[in-house]
Amino acid sequence: MLDNQSRITLWQTEPAALLYAQMLQGCLREYAGLEVPFTRGKPRAGDAVLTVDTALPQNRYTLSIMPECITLKAGSDEALCNGVQTLCQYIEQHGAVLPALEIEDWPDLANRGYYQDCSRGRVPKLDYLKQVADILCRYKINQWQLYIEHTYLFRDLSEAWREDTPLTAQEIMELDDYCAARHIELVPSLSTFGHMYRILSTKTCCDLCELPDSEKIPFSYTYAGNHHTLNVSNPDALGFVKGLIDEYRPLFRSSKFNICDDETFDLGKGRSKALAEEQSERSLYLSHVKALCEYLVAQGVTPQFWGDIMWRFPESCAELPKETICLNWGYLPHQRENEIRDIAASGITQYACPGVCGWNRWMPLMYNSYLNIRTMCHHAHKYNAIGLLNTDWGDYGHVNDPRLTIPGVLYGAAFGWNAEPVEFDELNEAVSRLYYGDTTGQFAGLMAKLQDYEVFDWRNTVNWIECDEKTRA
Template sequence: MYLLPVPKESSVKNQTYVIDYNHRIVVNPANTRKVNHYARLLKEGLEESLGYSLQIIRGARLANCIYLTINEKLRTEEYTLTVSNKGIEIQGGDDRGILHGVQTLRQVVAQKGATIPQLKIQDYPTIPNRGFYHDVTRGRIPTLSYLKSFVDKLSYYKINQLQLYVEHSFLFQEFSEMWRDDTPLTAEEIMELDEYCANLNIELVPSLSTFGHLFKLLDSKTYKHLCELDNYNPEDFSFIDRMRHHTIDVSNRDSILLIKKMIDEFLPLFSSDQFNICADETFDLGKGKSKSLADKVGVKNMYVDYVKELCEYLIEKGKRPMFWGDIICGFPELVKKLPEQVICLNWGYAPEQREYETEVLHKAGATQYLCPGVGGWNKLINLMNSSYKNITLMS
């Protein structure tokens, strides 16, 4: 029997327990109404695995039932799952703990069917922030129904943060040139997804490209003049060109005003207190229209000053900024110029990922998320074997 993530403590007996169609899912009346949702989630999962549906009630524990209850002696997100000859009980230190217990029971039943082993599992997360970053820009833009099914899968494995990478894949009201050839996500869909995530204790964190990787925006007739390089030839377009050569011109004040306008439209759709401005792979910075500024103040100061202004703008709006750390790790001493609330997202896909970036950013005082990943750049199929090594090293 395989459970993911692997529980901290588990003991499995030789005896079994049968979940028959007479069982009920019983919610302790002292629980919040949110637990009712988890009970329905359990009911749906069991019906999918077993082929029959169990009733849900609120009340005292019954013989031969699945009982969901809070145990205030347990820590935040901790749960216990007990299967004995008296029935099944899930205790959670809070609502999230009950949800984790529900998902573990669903995994057990999915593998064992109605006849499951008697067992005792106790578990809680080692890592408080367990996120998944999903690119919804480079490739087909997923539908809302797909994203909801994806969120279900994340919850199944106890992930509690999700970010969707957006360049042109959101329907900005005044930027139709950017998305008119696509099927972008709408504001209504984002809000619905945000609520759907919240019901599963997943924080949907907004992530918007604001510095590099702005091909669709900076290739438009209206905003082409804000591209750092002004010698772009559409006839020479390639996927590599799309990735590398569309950094915004930070020497033009209209650039950051435009980005702030996009943030103002995107930010209110999310209940999260965080916002990822990305700011990665700014390959062309200081090489085109901003070269004179680069010669005066230096590329690294141009980078940090732009990121700092966006971060301060988000903090004024009550949000905690995030950004990717691949550029600033080249001059980590400038981390101190950024607001202390900022989170640096330290990423890498290499199978033998080195510790250098993590170490230098730590010494510079940066608050970091370590972001291992699955490399798929310029490949037909993602490099899964490399990802196993990468994730093991970085986590």
Template sequence: MDFEGVRNGVQTLRQLIRQCGAALPYLHVEDQPAFRTRGYYLGVTRGRVPALDWLKTWVDKLCLRKVNQLQLYIKHTFRFDGMSETWHGSIPLTPRDILAFDDYCADRGIELVSSVSAFGHLYMALRTQSLRDLGEFPESADESFVFINRMHHHMLNTSDDRAFDLSRRLVDDYLQLFRSDKFDICADETFDLGKSRSEPFAERIDVAAMYADCAIRPCRHLETRGRRPMMWGGITLEHPEILETLPEEVTLLNWQHDPQVTDEKIRAVSESGAKQIVRPSVWCRNALLPCHRRRLAQNIPRMTRYGQ
């Protein structure tokens, strides 16, 4: 039996009941997915950490909409062993939560994929006494906490082998909780790369080569763990020569948030032969409320069309 087809058919029936009530019209529905992977990216790194019950409710909504992949992005909001300084003051998700959530997603035909920044976006971790020395700008660790500062000085000093040891530990601790063979290392918004402690290394090789090394090392490590790496494509597309150096198994997540987005960057990856997943989005960082529906109505259809 095609369980996925039955599940999606049930969701179609639920949608019809929501639209029409108990008196359903006579109709014949023929439907199939336009995309094999229909994903949703959920970051739980800002504000309150969602409880497991809330996450389950969200997955029920995704199931209704026939989403079949969910990436769960964490930073300090997961209870990593030996890193209590990082999640102190919050109520982090636990390994038990993730295991239960993975089961819940699987029962609804949704692949739960792990997402951890392998060498950036570690602002809260790099403010701690234990880990600050691994940062690109350790001297900024005692600056006052402001939400906007989370986007600054959040990178590991990638010229320090101890930093890669930490990255590998984060990856290994998190990936073992998921049945999926995919892992998203993120690798985006590397603003600090080569700007302070790693500057001598950056002077010997260009920043593009430095970034490629930062990304390839965790990807190779994941391959030894039997995982297929994913990463955001933004920095890679700023330095297209990196595309030729990435491991064959890497999938680029081609995230574009501009309402008037073109297909230029999607074509660039496609023509390189690299694998990619098109990621519609809208820019609403630093906004009190989400972006206007008009932006959604422009970006999502365009990206969907380009992805086909």
């Protein structure tokens, strides 16, 4: 099929397609033993042709592998990138002798995201983050969020990050550039209400914390995770988080911003108690979220927030700007549809947000993750959610090796692209062959069985270490 006269030919493509030609060239070198140069211009017989055909829908590509040539046509540059990933997967499986085929492919969900915790444990280096971006591109995940509480180098918050190795503005901008070339939208995500432990426990910012003297309590995973909500009754609180947003948001191309605002456990229980009794906890929560959403919309930015609090009063969604997106999460294997159904009924736009089920575990619950992602994807389609955001949280220090959650990430990629049910064993066989290079197709399935041998998980370990002697006895 391809020989020493063949070329990877770019025909009527954007300049960015050079990167996809390089990806294909590297794949042919590694898996087929062929050194195929690339060029630009009118293709010849025997070439591997990458071309944009505007007659196709923008999200669609066709791939034809015939004895005389390989032809990949796409409706847009992004679809061309996705098509190259499919072609590379065939080369990885078959080497230089590819099966003859013709396929037409497109995603079921336009927004297919991955959410990575970079705050509650290890802070990844830029080189590693670029490796993650390569994985996301290979499996057609087109949105990515890094969860930041304090692990970005805010210029005036050295008390919060000085014991960590925070991501810098230069690193974020470089990563954003790297992602954009691979059609991954790097969406900024920042805690602006709950889960602000490191910031609100500093001498500089402790007065903004809901609980008085909270900064004097020694660190523990359980206390840090369950407390440190912003005191929204403080007149300086809203301006403070707006300042954080103003410093962080310009680093990104994305026109979206996730303000988080989940798990505000302390709201109305400390410094804002009197105001909560006067106005209600609902009013306090909604007022802060609405103000931030309106602030972003006024700048042409689409706000996102986690939906666990708002689901208690979904009718209040109508008070938020119409551009707002609710990130509706739920992590049970057979997660009920109530939350997504009720938010859909409120009229607000939403993503369905399942998870890789690795938090608080030595070994991720891979079968739970598979069921959860499949179920949430079903809910997404039933209630017209516009995307899937697959979460990878790091509660209690992100103890598990991040490589162990890769199968869960790929389950999200699979169901985000194609909502048709695929059995667990079949999906694990594909993950084994495509990601791990296991020709037997057994590795991921065997890996999934390891969860059955964890008898004392990390959550129980932390609770045992951090509880008092009386409770432990």
